[in-house]
Amino acid sequence: MPELELGPVWLSLQLAAITVLVLLAVATPLAWWLAFTRSRWRTIVEAVVAMPLVLPPTVLGFYLLILLGPAGILGAPWLTLTDTTLTFSFSGLVIASVIYSFPFAVQPLQGAFEAVGRTPLEAAATLGASPFDAFRSVASPLALRGYVSAAVLGFAHTLGEFGVVLMVGGNIPGSTRVISIAIYEHVETLDYAQAHVLSAGLLVFSFLVLLSVYTLNRRMPLVRV
Amino acid sequence: MGTLSLNVALDRPGFELRVAIELALSGITALFGPSGSGKTTLLRVIAGLEREVHGTVAFDGETWASAGVHVPAHRRRIGYVFQDGRLFPHLTVEQNLQFALRRSSARPPSSIDLATAVDALDLRPLLRRRTPSLSGGEQQRVAIARALLTSPRLMLMDEPLSSLDTARKREILSHIEKLPEIFRVPVLYVTHNVEEVARLAGDVVLLSQGRAVAYGPVADVFERADFGSLTGGLEAGVVLRARVVAHERGIATLALAAQRLRVPMAAAPAGAIHPIRISARDVAIATVRPESLSIRNVLAAKILSIEPGANMNVELLLDVDGEHLRARITRDALEELELSVGRDVFALVKSVALESSLGT
Numbered sequence: 001m002p003e004l005e006l007g008p009v010w011l012s013l014q015l016a017a018i019t020v021l022v023l024l025a026v027a028t029p030l031a032w033w034l035a036f037t038r039s040r041w042r043t044i045v046e047a048v049v050a051m052p053l054v055l056p057p058t059v060l061g062f063y064l065l066i067l068l069g070p071a072g073i074l075g076a077p078w079l080t081l082t083d084t085t086l087t088f089s090f091s092g093l094v095i096a097s098v099i100y101s102f103p104f105a106v107q108p109l110q111g112a113f114e115a116v117g118r119t120p121l122e123a124a125a126t127l128g129a130s131p132f133d134a135f136r137s138v139a140s141p142l143a144l145r146g147y148v149s150a151a152v153l154g155f156a157h158t159l160g161e162f163g164v165v166l167m168v169g170g171n172i173p174g175s176t177r178v179i180s181i182a183i184y185e186h187v188e189t190l191d192y193a194q195a196h197v198l199s200a201g202l203l204v205f206s207f208l209v210l211l212s213v214y215t216l217n218r219r220m221p222l223v224r225v
Numbered sequence: 226m227g228t229l230s231l232n233v234a235l236d237r238p239g240f241e242l243r244v245a246i247e248l249a250l251s252g253i254t255a256l257f258g259p260s261g262s263g264k265t266t267l268l269r270v271i272a273g274l275e276r277e278v279h280g281t282v283a284f285d286g287e288t289w290a291s292a293g294v295h296v297p298a299h300r301r302r303i304g305y306v307f308q309d310g311r312l313f314p315h316l317t318v319e320q321n322l323q324f325a326l327r328r329s330s331a332r333p334p335s336s337i338d339l340a341t342a343v344d345a346l347d348l349r350p351l352l353r354r355r356t357p358s359l360s361g362g363e364q365q366r367v368a369i370a371r372a373l374l375t376s377p378r379l380m381l382m383d384e385p386l387s388s389l390d391t392a393r394k395r396e397i398l399s400h401i402e403k404l405p406e407i408f409r410v411p412v413l414y415v416t417h418n419v420e421e422v423a424r425l426a427g428d429v430v431l432l433s434q435g436r437a438v439a440y441g442p443v444a445d446v447f448e449r450a451d452f453g454s455l456t457g458g459l460e461a462g463v464v465l466r467a468r469v470v471a472h473e474r475g476i477a478t479l480a481l482a483a484q485r486l487r488v489p490m491a492a493a494p495a496g497a498i499h500p501i502r503i504s505a506r507d508v509a510i511a512t513v514r515p516e517s518l519s520i521r522n523v524l525a526a527k528i529l530s531i532e533p534g535a536n537m538n539v540e541l542l543l544d545v546d547g548e549h550l551r552a553r554i555t556r557d558a559l560e561e562l563e564l565s566v567g568r569d570v571f572a573l574v575k576s577v578a579l580e581s582s583l584g585t
Contacts, residue, residue: 120313122311124313125274126274126298127372128329130297133328134299142315
């Protein structure tokens, strides 16, 4: 049994965890807006949010490379502020991962908020709850499954990304060399034993994650509305 | 107890609401009309739940809505009981009540406290229950208590009984009846049920096709000759509060001033006040006291007014020892019997709507 290469594993977990936090912070207000707005922009925004689902990671990676590069809209100010480049850095990977996994967080949240609907929010308002209060104390507990799904899917999807990471992050140990990149490199160098350990690990982990999501979904009938 | 001034307009495809009225609210005021007349929409406008409304809403001198002003629902200090209760399913009964209490801007002693609301609605055995496991009647009782715990200045109730069976209705009605007195809050009560109006309300606002067409004490509004056309088909008639003087073998004797009405009725304790509704078409007229007749209820009356009705009919307003009755007869009969205002006649009451479901 070859020794487990921990560096990429640890880096992947870190990347996924931070990505999920950023994802939830950004996706929740957008999902809320999409669930309740009557604006005609809604359809357009929904289509844009879903783009990463259909685009090849290379297309996404290509544009992200331009956007995050030293001359890019995001990359240039970042360079002036921090004196580092966004491309081929961990921070750049987080941004790329958030965009890449965005639909996986927005869609379950939007669905959950739509399922909650306006009616409990109206009831909360008549009881003296401000809109934010109603969101926090009524809609969020009722949409708990949406949050769990968004977090788990966002986490798992980030762990599994490859193409975007390769194009934006490259393969820098301790900084951008995540599990999927490490596996690719092991296979390229015909180190099948190491590739097996990481692949099987990711396989089992993904299965366990999905299993727990579906179990949780079945066990929480109370938050179903 | 409160003055509600409304001058509002709201447009939806196929429906427009245009209500300009000033309501002096005390006790329970019914907002009455057929389905689709805009009762619920008007209640939602008052609560601040409809944003696309034009015009003004003011309560006790405080402007809730006017051009450029929209006080959001959570700042209006109203209590709202929805048709379907809308309890929060993720909270227990007690937590639902606490939710309202914690957000109430009123402070003791002017606020309504948990124990009073819990006792008034008999909720003590339910406090630890999860709300989805409650029966429909229990849910509505919790919803009423929850709305009260915000210490509202105005209670709005949207057909709170419509989803309940007869037994549950009776149980909740007796609770609703007491609200204005115990909690000193005026209630605006939406319903399309005549008997609920008769049982609960002092005043009634009649809504028809998005417009307030009549407003006043229940008895006055219901005996109007044009009641039928105003409500789009509901029969004109009168609502009386009759006292039960005796009850035997399924027949109750009700006092109408000095005269008596005998009505089949399930158990009714002597002394109970019972709302009854007598439709104009169920009252016939005779100029002499008839004998050998199947109709048991014959009341001596005097004609107060004669107004034209629909389809060659006329509507008579009758005085029965100070109470009013309405009778609908044909023009032919009017001429043949030579009826005129001031004449003494006999009113033959063919049937009395009791809606025993609302009996005390």
